[in-house]
Amino acid sequence: MYAQMVKSESTDESAEAIAFQARIDAGEKIEPKDWMPAGYRKTLIRQMGQHAHSEIVGQLPEGNWITRAPTLERKAILLAKVQDEAGHGLYLYCGAETLGVTRDELTEMLLDGRMKYSSIFNYPTLTWADMGAVGWLVDGAAIMNQVPLQRTSYGPYARAMVRICKEESFHQRQGYDIMMKMANGTPAQKKMAQDALNRLWFPSLMMFGPSDAESTHSEQSMKWKIKMNTNDELRQKFVDQTVPQAEYLGLTVPDKTLKWNDEKGGYDFAEPNWDEFFEVLKGNGPCNTERLAARNKAWDDGKWVRDGMMAHAEKRKIRKVAAE
Amino acid sequence: MSSPNSAYPETPATQTKAKRQEWPLWEVFIRGQHGMSHRHVGSLHAPDEEMAIKNARDVYTRRNEGVSIWVVEARHIAASSPSEKGPLYEPSESKVYRHPTFFDIPDEVGAM
Ligand SMILES: [Fe+2]
Numbered sequence: 001m002y003a004q005m006v007k008s009e010s011t012d013e014s015a016e017a018i019a020f021q022a023r024i025d026a027g028e029k030i031e032p033k034d035w036m037p038a039g040y041r042k043t044l045i046r047q048m049g050q051h052a053h054s055e056i057v058g059q060l061p062e063g064n065w066i067t068r069a070p071t072l073e074r075k076a077i078l079l080a081k082v083q084d085e086a087g088h089g090l091y092l093y094c095g096a097e098t099l100g101v102t103r104d105e106l107t108e109m110l111l112d113g114r115m116k117y118s119s120i121f122n123y124p125t126l127t128w129a130d131m132g133a134v135g136w137l138v139d140g141a142a143i144m145n146q147v148p149l150q151r152t153s154y155g156p157y158a159r160a161m162v163r164i165c166k167e168e169s170f171h172q173r174q175g176y177d178i179m180m181k182m183a184n185g186t187p188a189q190k191k192m193a194q195d196a197l198n199r200l201w202f203p204s205l206m207m208f209g210p211s212d213a214e215s216t217h218s219e220q221s222m223k224w225k226i227k228m229n230t231n232d233e234l235r236q237k238f239v240d241q242t243v244p245q246a247e248y249l250g251l252t253v254p255d256k257t258l259k260w261n262d263e264k265g266g267y268d269f270a271e272p273n274w275d276e277f278f279e280v281l282k283g284n285g286p287c288n289t290e291r292l293a294a295r296n297k298a299w300d301d302g303k304w305v306r307d308g309m310m311a312h313a314e315k316r317k318i319r320k321v322a323a324e
Numbered sequence: 325m326s327s328p329n330s331a332y333p334e335t336p337a338t339q340t341k342a343k344r345q346e347w348p349l350w351e352v353f354i355r356g357q358h359g360m361s362h363r364h365v366g367s368l369h370a371p372d373e374e375m376a377i378k379n380a381r382d383v384y385t386r387r388n389e390g391v392s393i394w395v396v397e398a399r400h401i402a403a404s405s406p407s408e409k410g411p412l413y414e415p416s417e418s419k420v421y422r423h424p425t426f427f428d429i430p431d432e433v434g435a436m
């Protein structure tokens with residue numbers, strides 16, 4: 001997902017930890033100043049940080065098309081969508097900061113590769129149809145994961161998710177709207193739409209992460225209610241929801257094994273190539289280098305602005321004190 | 325920097341060099357069109373109050389969520405401590421008669 005393969009710390013057996021778990025089991029929200037196991041804090045910083053980084057880096061593949069949107073209206077919509085993603089990153093960073101990590105530390109960990117962001121944003125967006133497919137599939141997959149996270153145990157995280165979820169449905173619908181236009185357009189446009197689906201289908205399935213059936217990390221995170229469903233559950237839900245939408249568009253999901261399974265009441269489908277997934281996580285995806293370089297450049301180029309505005313604010317403060 | 329009663333925990337991480345260079349943290353409160361009072365919506369970083377309000381406009385009111393914004397630097401907020409929860413709220417727990425339902429008023433009396 002936006003937070004993939006987040007390593008979970010283990011908990012301890014202290015009386016405090018047991019009382020803490022009881023609060024979570026009772027459905028109470030944990031707030032910043034409440035006692036929490038060090039592992040819970042650490043795991044959450046990792047997960048919320050990775051989630052925030054994904055929102056921020058996720059602006060790049062879409063920002064790529066803002067200047068080339070086919071109409072002024074599409075351009076304004078895409079701009080608003082990308083601006084929302086910046087907002088999502090900011091809600092999540094400020095949530096993570098309540099755990100005692102600073103914004104700059106989080107940023108630095110992204111920039112030097114110590115922290116990850118979602119694998120999906122290391123794929124290129126080659127045509128305008130990709131803007132449709134990203135909104136439809138990538139935001140669609142994100143919604144699958146984010147809706148249950150509105151009930152996560154950590155208060156600031158849950159509240160950030162509520163805000164984010166309110167905005168995500170616009171993202172997915174504007175994407176699907178682009179897909180409808182393209183799929184019902186000229187044969188060349190329909191081909192572009194199909195091509196976008198072909199390229200983004202499996203990377204979207206990878207967003208949920210590999211099967212976590214036997215992962216102890218997920219088990220602990222689920223106990224702490226910072227992970228609400230297994231990766232396989234969410235992936236299945238996503239496929240079941242998305243396949244009929246592809247059919248409506250008259251497009252073909254690029255999976256020959258895809259078949260409705262009456263017994264389980266869901267589709268059988270092919271797993272993505274997990275070797276490819278691990279390569280992308282390691283930094284060897286098609287756009288890893290480009291994405292990190294873009295974030296580093298933005299950070300470095302913005303330094304004089306950050307410093308200049310702080311200096312100006314301090315100067316004003318001194319002048320104000322002198323005038324009083 | 326912040327007192328032990330600030331809204332957030334003070335951990336070693338918050339005292340490192342990164343904090344020094346950062347724009348201060350502001351808490352944002354918004355009152356909606358039909359809202360009765362300002363509500364806390366989140367926080368953001370900004371060099372001063374003017375920029376904090378402008379940033380709050382962009383981050384927290386992209387869909388007409390508000391008609392009024394308050395910002396306050398996070399370090400100026402004092403918060404009650406969760407460990408005092410018991411003693412702090414105990415006085416109100418023992419005074420059930422503060423609630424109107426404590427009193428049985430006969431139906432014949434009518435609305436009251
Ligand atoms: Fe988002």
Ligand SMILES: [Fe+2]
Nearest residue numbers: 058085139142
């Ligand atoms: Fe997103």
Ligand SMILES: [Fe+2]
Nearest residue numbers: 085139168171
């Ligand atoms: Fe989104």
